[in-house]
Amino acid sequence: MTNSRDSAIDLGLLLPFQISQLNSALNAQAKVIISRYGDLNLAQWRIVRVIALGIENTTTPVRKATGIDKSQFSKMLSVLEKKGYVVLHPFESDKRQHVIELTQKARDAHERLGPVLDARQQHLIATLSEEELAVIYKAIRVMADAATKTDFADPKPIRKEE
Amino acid sequence: MTNSRDSAIDLGLLLPFQISQLNSALNAQAKVIISRYGDLNLAQWRIVRVIALGIENTTTPVRKATGIDKSQFSKMLSVLEKKGYVVLHPFESDKRQHVIELTQKARDAHERLGPVLDARQQHLIATLSEEELAVIYKAIRVMADAATKTDFADPKPIRKEE
DNA sequence: TCAATAAGGTGGAAAAGTCAACAATCAAGT
């Protein structure tokens, strides 16, 4: 399990499969690292990070930036509030939304964890060149776009019995 | 949700995050396609496929090839057995394991779905060149390997309070 | 042969994620 030679990644199988495997490994790694530095889970950490980086600070944009389902986002946000990582303020421009403000606790957590995760990112891409990274970013965009279609080449229209 | 422009994929954020997003999109796509052709879920389908392709046919190697957690693997396998996709035989070389045999039903399912998923794969990589694909496969290997470490560069040895 | 250790499988609990219904709000037109 800790050795990639055991996994299907070396079997030359299909790409989505390999990406799934890679994602699992990355998730597990992130989870271990994050839990070592506090009591946030991955989703919660991502919310904190998006806000700490100043990317967004109101609910809907943060939710979309993190890619979290709105149901889970609502739950995670209330957990963050309970644990004292965020304070929610009314958002005057749209009273359905909230402005999310990080507490000192959240900023501290971000300052401790951020560098560690940056180091991890460096570690992940250490052996890849700029050009290769550019290819990867492009491929992610292309495939994410292609993944939105489910009705492409059906070899046969299919009538099945069960 | 169906439009990648709304997601973090365009935000230039960290790689693991983007991979996670991509994986979600691919999963959702695969789920739709597979459910259209039968009553298997992704994990079950992968088990069937690994066996149908003749890669492995005993429990532990199949489990490792599919990358599924051993607990879930056990459950999925018994579901497959109940639904009549596989028959389990004792494995004389190691009585803890089983030999997994596909039924005709499973082979039929594989013959129907395989080509569809091949078409999907083609669709996903349609705009990528051979060289780019090679880079991607390499990057997946490299990152999957790098993801097995959790104790690399700690910027500071860290003494934390909680 | 007999412990001791490792590996596989199982089942239950916990966590994460999904889905559908609902109320509040907004935007746009009338």
Next chain:
DNA sequence: ACTTGATTGTTGACTTTTCCACCTTATTGA
């Protein structure tokens, strides 16, 4: 101002996934 339709966030039920502790089988080494 009023109505209609869409968006947002919340909640609770439900499903899926992940984690963990236990038991059985193998393997190793006295």
